[in-house]
Amino acid sequence: MNDWWSAIFNFSNYGELLVLLQNSLIAGAVLGVVGGLIGVFVMSRDMAFAVHGISELSFAGASAGLLFGVGVVEGSIVGSLVAAALIGVLGARARDRNSIIAVLMPFGLGLGILCLALYPGRSANKFGLLTGQIVAVDDPRLNSLVAISIVVVAGLMVVWRPLTFASIDPEVAAARGVPTRFLSLYFMLLLGLAVAVSVQIVGSLLVLSILVTPAAAALRVSSSPIVVPLLSTVFAVFSLVGGIMLALGGSLPISPYVTTLSFLIYVVCRIVAAVRARRGNTGRSTDLVTARS
Numbered sequence: 001m002n003d004w005w006s007a008i009f010n011f012s013n014y015g016e017l018l019v020l021l022q023n024s025l026i027a028g029a030v031l032g033v034v035g036g037l038i039g040v041f042v043m044s045r046d047m048a049f050a051v052h053g054i055s056e057l058s059f060a061g062a063s064a065g066l067l068f069g070v071g072v073v074e075g076s077i078v079g080s081l082v083a084a085a086l087i088g089v090l091g092a093r094a095r096d097r098n099s100i101i102a103v104l105m106p107f108g109l110g111l112g113i114l115c116l117a118l119y120p121g122r123s124a125n126k127f128g129l130l131t132g133q134i135v136a137v138d139d140p141r142l143n144s145l146v147a148i149s150i151v152v153v154a155g156l157m158v159v160w161r162p163l164t165f166a167s168i169d170p171e172v173a174a175a176r177g178v179p180t181r182f183l184s185l186y187f188m189l190l191l192g193l194a195v196a197v198s199v200q201i202v203g204s205l206l207v208l209s210i211l212v213t214p215a216a217a218a219l220r221v222s223s224s225p226i227v228v229p230l231l232s233t234v235f236a237v238f239s240l241v242g243g244i245m246l247a248l249g250g251s252l253p254i255s256p257y258v259t260t261l262s263f264l265i266y267v268v269c270r271i272v273a274a275v276r277a278r279r280g281n282t283g284r285s286t287d288l289v290t291a292r293s
Contacts, residue, residue, distance in 0.1 A: 027141075028244045031149065034152050038156060039213075039214055049101050054080050054087070055208075056083075056107075056112070056204060058199045060109070060111040060112040063116050064111070064115045065078075073144050076199050079196070083104055088185040148193050152190050152194050202255050202258055206258070210236055210240065210262070213262040215228070216266060217265050220270050242261050243259075
C-alpha cells in the first residue's frame, strides 16, 4: 500500500521538478483555454462522440509520425485534420456522422497500434501517445502548441456569434442566411487542431476530459452565453494545471490526475444543479400553497 501511495503522491524534491517542467505548466494552461472554449461548441452541437473519433485518427497520425520520423506533432495534426474533414463533409446529419465516426475510430486505433508495434524506440513514447506525458514538452513543441492554440482561439473568436446561432438552432440560422454548412466544416477543422494539441498532453484515450467534461460541467450550473465559456475555461485550466502539478509528485502518467480533477468538478456541478433544482421546486410548491390558502 505504501508503494502504491508513493507512486501516486511523492513530493520529495518537488521544487526542483516544478522548475524543470515550466513548459508543461504553460502548455497545460494554454491547452485549458483552448479546450474550455471549443468544448462549449462541442456540447451545443452534440459532438462529444466526434472528439473521440478525431482523437483516434490523431493518435494514428502521431504514431505514424513517430514511426517514420516526420514528427509526432505534425503527424497528429494531419491525422486530426483528415478525420475532421471527413466527419464534416460526410456527416452533415447526426445519424451519418455517428456511423462515420464509428467506422473511423477502430480504423484509427488499429492503424496507430500497428505503427507503434513497428516503432523500435522506447516504450515510454508509445505509452505517452495513449495516456499523455508531461516530460516531453520542449521549447519547439511548446512553441508549436501555443501557435496552434492561437489559431484555434482566434478562429473561434472570428465566428463566435454566427457559430453560436448555428449551433443552437441550425434551421433558423440557415433561414436567416447564416452559412451553416461552411461553419460546420470550419468548426470541424478547428476541432481537429484542438484535438491534435490535446493529444500531446493528455493522450488520445482521454482527450474528452479536456474538450468535453469542463464544458459539460459549466452547462450544469449556468446557461449564460458569457458565464458558460468562462466557467468551462476555468475548469479546464484547473484540471490540466492541477493535474500536472499533482503528477509531478508521482510516477504515474498525467492522465489519471487530469481526468480525476475534471470528473470531480463535473460531480460538484451536478450536485449544485440538483440542489438548485430542489430549492426551485420547494419554492414553487410554497408559492402554490400560499396562493391556494
